[in-house]
Structure formats: C-alpha cells, structure tokens
Amino acid sequence: xxxSSIPRTPVDALDRPExxxxxxxxxxxxxxxxxxxxxxxxxxxxxxxxxxxxxxHRHAGRLAMLDDVxxxxxxxxxxxxxxxxxxxxxxxCETFATVREVAWRELGMAHHDVxxxxxxxxxEGRIAEMPTGEGKTLTATLPxxxxxxxxxxxxxxxxxxxxxxxxxxxxxxVYRRLGLNVGAIVHEMSPDQRRTAYRADVxxxxxxxxxxxxxxxxxxxxHDRTPLLAHAARLKGSLDDRRLLLxxxxxxxxxxxxxxxxxxxxxxxxxxxxxxNDPVDIALIxxxxxxxxxxxxxxxxxxxxxxxHLTEAGRQVLxxxxxxxxxxxxNQSAWLGRARREWLLxxxxxxxxxxxxxxxxxxxDGQVQIxxxxxxxxxxxxxxxxxxxxxIERLEGCEPSDPNRTLARLTYQRFFRRYQHxxxxxxxxxxxxxxxxxxxxxxxxxxxxxxxSQRRDWGVTTFNTPNERWDWIARRAGELSAQGRPVLIATxxxxxxxxxxxxLGERGHDHAVLNARQDAEEAKVVAAAGRRGxxxxxxxxxxxxxxxxxxxxxxxxxxxxxxxxxxxxxxxVDRQIAGRCARQGDPGxxxxxxxxxxxxxxxxxxxxxxxxxxxxxxxxAQHEREKRHARERARLLDADWNEADQLGFSGRxx
Ligand SMILES: Nc1ncnc2c1ncn2[C@@H]1O[C@H](COP(=O)(O)OP(=O)(O)OP(=O)(O)O)[C@@H](O)[C@H]1O
Numbered sequence: 001x002x003x004s005s006i007p008r009t010p011v012d013a014l015d016r017p018e019x020x021x022x023x024x025x026x027x028x029x030x031x032x033x034x035x036x037x038x039x040x041x042x043x044x045x046x047x048x049x050x051x052x053x054x055x056x057h058r059h060a061g062r063l064a065m066l067d068d069v070x071x072x073x074x075x076x077x078x079x080x081x082x083x084x085x086x087x088x089x090x091x092x093c094e095t096f097a098t099v100r101e102v103a104w105r106e107l108g109m110a111h112h113d114v115x116x117x118x119x120x121x122x123x124e125g126r127i128a129e130m131p132t133g134e135g136k137t138l139t140a141t142l143p144x145x146x147x148x149x150x151x152x153x154x155x156x157x158x159x160x161x162x163x164x165x166x167x168x169x170x171x172x173x174v175y176r177r178l179g180l181n182v183g184a185i186v187h188e189m190s191p192d193q194r195r196t197a198y199r200a201d202v203x204x205x206x207x208x209x210x211x212x213x214x215x216x217x218x219x220x221x222x223h224d225r226t227p228l229l230a231h232a233a234r235l236k237g238s239l240d241d242r243r244l245l246l247x248x249x250x251x252x253x254x255x256x257x258x259x260x261x262x263x264x265x266x267x268x269x270x271x272x273x274x275x276x277n278d279p280v281d282i283a284l285i286x287x288x289x290x291x292x293x294x295x296x297x298x299x300x301x302x303x304x305x306x307x308x309h310l311t312e313a314g315r316q317v318l319x320x321x322x323x324x325x326x327x328x329x330x331n332q333s334a335w336l337g338r339a340r341r342e343w344l345l346x347x348x349x350x351x352x353x354x355x356x357x358x359x360x361x362x363x364x365d366g367q368v369q370i371x372x373x374x375x376x377x378x379x380x381x382x383x384x385x386x387x388x389x390x391x392i393e394r395l396e397g398c399e400p401s402d403p404n405r406t407l408a409r410l411t412y413q414r415f416f417r418r419y420q421h422x423x424x425x426x427x428x429x430x431x432x433x434x435x436x437x438x439x440x441x442x443x444x445x446x447x448x449x450x451x452x453s454q455r456r457d458w459g460v461t462t463f464n465t466p467n468e469r470w471d472w473i474a475r476r477a478g479e480l481s482a483q484g485r486p487v488l489i490a491t492x493x494x495x496x497x498x499x500x501x502x503x504l505g506e507r508g509h510d511h512a513v514l515n516a517r518q519d520a521e522e523a524k525v526v527a528a529a530g531r532r533g534x535x536x537x538x539x540x541x542x543x544x545x546x547x548x549x550x551x552x553x554x555x556x557x558x559x560x561x562x563x564x565x566x567x568x569x570x571x572x573v574d575r576q577i578a579g580r581c582a583r584q585g586d587p588g589x590x591x592x593x594x595x596x597x598x599x600x601x602x603x604x605x606x607x608x609x610x611x612x613x614x615x616x617x618x619x620x621a622q623h624e625r626e627k628r629h630a631r632e633r634a635r636l637l638d639a640d641w642n643e644a645d646q647l648g649f650s651g652r653x654x
Contacts, residue, residue, distance in 0.1 A: 003350060008345050045126075045445045049117040052093060056116055059097030071101065082150045092123065095146045103141060112450045115139040122423040127257050127436055127444040130428040132576060133547070133583025134449055137167050138245070140253050141174050143423065145442060147251045148180045148201035152421075156204045158255040158373045161186040162522055163545040168204035168253075172173055176203055185209045187380060194245050204421055207260045208269065208379075211415050213245045215271040215408040220244055244651035250420045256544045257424025258432050258572055263374055265412040266632045268640070270385065272404035284334055284344075285387070285394050291321055292348035293607050301349055303602065308349050310342060312556035318345055330616055332647045343389075358495035359599075361392065364546065365400075368393050371494060373569070376539035378516045413439055413637045427579055428572035439637065451585030454580070455558075458591035462614040466496070469595045470503035475565055477535045478509045484557030486534040486550070488542065490577045492566040492599070498564065504535065511535035514542050531553055541569065544576045559587035567592070567600050567618045594618055600625065 002134065055342070058305055066074060074534055077100055082091055096116060104110040119142025144154045158164050168184035175182045183197030185205035190362040194213060197203055220243055254260050295301055300314030309317070322335040335341050355361060361370050362378065368389065370379045381387040383404055397544040416422055417440060424442060433444040463469040477487045491497040494515045504511045514525045514536065526546055529536040532553040548560055560581035568574050574592075581588030594614055602608065603621040612620070 013286055018151075019080075038220060042446055044446075045121070045443075046117065046447070049120045049445070049447075050113075052089075052120055053116060055090075055093040055095045055178050056100070058604045059094045060100055061096055062103040068105070070175075071105070072477045074098065074104075075391065076110065079149050079179060082270075087146065087150050087514055090434060092120075092146065095149060096120070096142050096185075099142050099145045099178065102177045103138060103174050105541065106177050107138075107170075109135075109138055109140060111135075111142065111202070114450050116142065118425065118447045119143050121445045121447065122425060124255055125421055125423050125442070126323065127424040127426065127429050127433075127442050129429040129446045130425060130427060131449045131453065132579025134343045134427075134447075135584070136255060136427075137170065137547075139425065140167075140255065141171050143251075145175060145178050145180060148175070149178065151249050153198075153250045155210065155249075155252045156202060156255065157210060157252055157260060158204065159259055159544055161209075161379055163255070164204040164206050166523070180651055185213070191245060198246050207254075207264060207412065210246075211410060211412065213248075213267045213270055214270065215410055218246045218408055218410075219244055221269070223304050235319070251421040252419045254416070254422070254424040255426070257426045257436070257442075258429050259374055259426070259544060261412060261416060261424065261431055262633065263570065263573075265439075266408045266629055266636065269415075270404075270406050271384075271408040272383075272406050282394070283402060285390055285400065287325070287395060288334075288344050288348040289351065289391060291318075292345055292352050293312050295345075297350060297353070302392075304605065308346060308353060310346065338460050347386065347388055351388055351395060353390055354492075355388075355398065356495070356496070359493040362494060363398065364394050364517070366398050366399055368396055369516075374544070374573075375518060375538065376494070376541040377519065404602055409423070411636055411640050413633070415639055416440055428575050431572065433476065437632070439633070453582055453586060454587045455582035456587075456589040460590055460592040460594060460615045463593065463595045467503075467596055467597055469565065469593050470500050472648070473500060473565060473593055474503040474509060475564065476506045477504065477511075478507055481533040481535050482554060483508065484532045484556050485538070485559065486530055486532065486548075486562050487561045487563065488529060488548065488580055489563045489565055489605045490534070490542065490576075490580075491537065491539055492568060494539055496565060497539050500537050506539070509535055511537055514538035516541070531559060533558060540573065541579070542577075542580065543573060546580060547583070548580055555586055561588065562590040564590065564592045566594060566598055567622055569622070571602070571622055597608045603628070 019525055022244065047491040048172060059421070060064055063071065063074065075098060078091070078094060082095065085091060086127065087095075091586050095112075096119060100111045100116070114130070115138060116138040118134075118136070120129050121128040122140065123146060128136075130139065138412055140156055142155055156167065159510075165184050165186055168182050172182050180201040181205040183200030185194055185197050185203065186210060189197070197205070198213070257294045295314055295317070299301065299311065300317060301308050301310050318341060320340070322371055325335045334344060357363065357370070360373070361368050363369070370382050370384065370638065371377070372379050382391070383401065385406075387403070387405060390403065422440065422442065426435075429436065429444045430623070435442060436442045461472070464474065473489055477489060480487050489500060490512050491500060494517060497513055497515045498517075501511065501513050512525045512528060512534070514522060519541065522541070525536060525538075526548060528534055528540065530548040530550040535555075542548075553559070556562060562581045564577055568577075577601075578590040581590055594613070598614075598618055598621075600618055600621045603624045604617060608624075609617070611617070
C-alpha cells in the first residue's frame, strides 16, 4: 500500500492527461528574481559565444558547396595554416565550420548552434552545461578536432569503458576524414595497446584508466623526480620515453564533468601491488570479526551520518577483551595499543554493517568484487585497503587475498589541475559551479537546449515496504508497456534490480536487466530499450551517458517513461537518470517511487528523521549527503596539499 503521495498519477487512471512539471511557486519566482544579477555573467558569456556563430555559418555555407575532393583539399590546407599560424579567431571559426561539414557528410548530423556554442566554450577551457541528450558526444568533436589539428594531443575523458569505446567508435569517421587518428583505452588493454592509443591525436578514455596509467608512468619516472631531472636523464640517454604510456597532459575534455571531477574525487586513486611477503593474519581477522559480531548497535557503537563510532561502553568491552587476549598471549601488537585495536574493530564493524553484498560488492568466481557506487559497474581489479578487503572476503567465505602495498596515490583534484588546458561538459553543473571554480578554476556556462524539453514529471509515489514498491512498479510498467511505451526502471542497487526483476517475472512481463552481474550484453540491452513496449531494469549503469534511441512507434506511443526507484546520493544523479527520456525534443516522462527503507535516510538523525513526508525527508537526506561529500572533498584536497608532491613530471604543475 502506498502510504502517501505527493502528486502522483494513480495507476488506475493512466489514461488521464499527464501532469506537466509544476509551474514555479511565488517563492521560487522571488528567489529567481533575487538571483538574476548573479546570472548576468553567464548571459554575457552566452551572448559572446553566440556572437561567433555568424562567422562559422559563413564558412559553413562556402564549404557546403565543395565536392568531396575539394573538401579534402580544404582540410589539408586548413591543417597547414593551423600548424603555421596557430589558432587565430578566424581559423577557429573556419575549423568549427569544417568539422561541422565533415560530421554532416560522415554521420548525417550537423552540429546545432547550441552545440557550436558548447564547442567554443570547451575550447576556451570552460564547463559547458548542456541538458541531457543534447549531443555532448558530437559537441566534443569540435574542440577535440580543432586542438588535434593544431598538433595538441587531446584526451576525451568519460565515466566508463563502455562510453569511451562507444564514443570513439561513433565519432571516428569525423576524425578520420579530418586526417586525425583516434584511440580508445579500455580496462583489458595491454601496455603496448595503451601506448598506441595514447599516441593517437584524440584519445577516448576513462578517468580511472587515465590516472592509473599516469601513476604507472610516475613510477617509471620515479628516479627522475622533476621535469628538469627527467630532461637531464633524457639527454644522458638513461630515460627512454618509449616505456611511458602517456604523452603528457595537454588538453582534456571531461565528459560528465561533475561526476568525474567531483563525485569521484572523494577518495584518492591508489596504485597498489599485491604484497605476498606480508601474509594475512587470518586468525586475527577471524577473531576481530567474531568480536565485532558481539557488538550491538546503539549500545556498543552508534551510526552517525553513515559512519560508525564506538560508544564508551563499546570501548570498555574492547579493552576487557583485549586484556583477555593479551593474557592468553594472543597477537600482542594488535591488541596492545588502544588506537590500533579500536581501529581494527572499527574496520570489522564497517565490514559487517556498512558493506552489503549486491549493493557495494558482489561475489563472483569465489572473489569479492567491488561495485562502483557511481557507475554501478564492477571494478574488476580494485580492492579495499587496510584489511577491509580481507575481512569482507572472510565474511563471504572466500579465500582471503594478499594485502595491498601502496605504490603511488593521487587525487583527481590534483591530477586534473596538471593539464595545460582543461574543459568539461555535463548536464548537471549548476549546483556545483562554485566548487568547480574553487577546485579547478573552471567556470560553468549554461548552454540552452536545441529544442524545448517535452519531459513530463509524474511526481512521487511513496511506499512502506520494498515489496509494495516492486509490485506497484511491475504493474505500472506492464500497463505502460501494453500502451506501447518503453519503460526504464532505475534502481539504486544490484539487489534492488534483481528484486524488481523477480516481481516483473511473476507478473509475466518480459524485461531486460542491466546491472553489474549482467553487464556483458550492455550495448544490446541499451539498443533494445527504446523499442515499443520494452521494459528495462537497470542500476546506475544506465545513468549517465546512456543514449536510448526510440523506435518511431515508441515515440508515437508517448516516448520513454523512466521510473526512478529510490533516490541516489546526489540530486544530480537522479536528474541524469531522468535525462534518459525526452532527449532531442522527443516526448517522455519520469516519476519517482520511494520507500521508507531507503538507505539514504541513514543520513538523517534526530528530529530530521521524523519531520515531513517521506519525499521531503529523502530530499533533506540527499542534501545532507551532498554537503558531507563536498566537505570530504575539501578535506581530502587540504590533506593532499600537505603531502610531498611525488609526481610532478608533466604539465603545468599546480
Ligand atoms: N546535431 C545533431 N543532429 C542530430 N542528432 C543529434 C545531433 N547531436 C546529437 N544527436 C543525437 O542525440 C542523441 C544524444 O546524444 P548524446 O548521447 O551525445 O547526448 P548527451 O548530451 O551526451 O547526453 P547525456 O547527457 O545523457 O550524456 C544521440 O542519439 C545523437 O545521435
């Protein structure tokens, strides 16, 4: 039974007219008016970018008259002029017009004006905020090709391997026609394949692969600590550049910039190696886990804002237990020091209570594999640090792996600042524009949509238990599918996607599932998700970047309907998922189905847990979590500044 409902479309009245997005309230109008002067710089930027369009169109008109041979000659001459004169404003417009013409001839898509504006903003080193589905992939070809034609190596960075490979392949005809080559880095590649891909004019890759490759290069260069020493070594002949993977950090265009540069920047990237010389103390791990199993919540430990803390009673029990173990001549070093034993126990409590199977990790082939909280994908050879991995392996009855030894570490904040020229694009940057400026000195420019959005918001429906929610969603999806509309249901965790799949199966609804366990057929699932009546259940794997192309019959039936089952850590993520529908002026709708057992509610404490309807409490929890994450990022960066810089081998430094 749904407990309350903030405006909703009842299941039994699906043929009623849909509710449009609410008009702004008086308070919202007032707030907009107060904020209006703050947006003036943004308006000025848009006006400035728009002012460059007539020149691009003039060149485009001329290029459209050329036959294929003449266009190829023009490209050659343009390249020569770019290499000789550099990127003058005139050549910039001419290059944009050329890329546009080539995209039209090779892909059948000519950049819209707003995409040209987005491309200009990227070339100037800004964050172009373009609504979801506006064609950022095509937009990125403008600055990427322009920079590559002037001889600058370009990295187009995105959030997952699937998107890196897809975008490189889809845009390759444009680059090829311009005489440029394209590389794509995916996880499975060997060092030689990576080197070749990085040597391309434009390289598509993910942030993780890129930073790990950079760290690997840093280790190669560890004897030549500064650029000067590296140069000296090169002159001496003792440094062979061929062993390096990257060609330095020149121009980066970061797709889904808020995710890559902020959401993922809460933890440093750690390059580690297995340390087989330091075997795992299984007896100690078992002992600590057993002890943690006796600790009760609220008595021995408390959960505060998703973190666990020992209470005074918990500390006392731990001290007594440690004494007993010391008397029995147990592992002296682990139990003797107070800080060490408390830390060990806290790790065990975290392993027991904070990490859930099929939400934070999955067990496959006898191994614990981490699920990336942002992309919903398996991080194949990533492991938790400081004994946590072994504890979880033990709890899951897997063979504990060798502990890790940290070889190098780096935060995204410091990494991206090392690029000589940095730009980004995303559909959701407005609320983090100040942080992007503070951290990366990147300004956000909001680019308007090509066509007004036709997305309709059906509101929020709330439930007491997950089972009620799954039943309701299964019924809803079945009814919409029968009307010919494709339905995408986004769940917060892998376990949720499987529970929902079960409910759909019980009702006899054909559906596809896309999650970390069933990721092999990703391209096929996404390709089928826009067919008439298709039902697709997905974790955040189908969030950012996923482009669901609609069949004509599906578009005529009302377009894709998205059901968001549970709020994510940041409202930006929810908006990205909603952005899978109503793209490029298509029709589409979105609604939320939330439940009293939402994990996000852990973020609230005291009165916050009890005041307001569920959806308001969830929004409050989301806001609290966003604030906490922003604080964590700021703390991490501060801590990082204080560390000695081990890797200043490329780019402009900080
Ligand atoms: N100029 C254009 N003309 C025609 N179709 C276009 C044009 N630009 C983009 N598209 C189409 O629009 C769809 C969405 O493009 P894309 O996936 O790049 O959007 P996006 O802005 O990256 O979305 P997201 O924010 O979800 O990542 C694609 O199917 C693409 O082919």
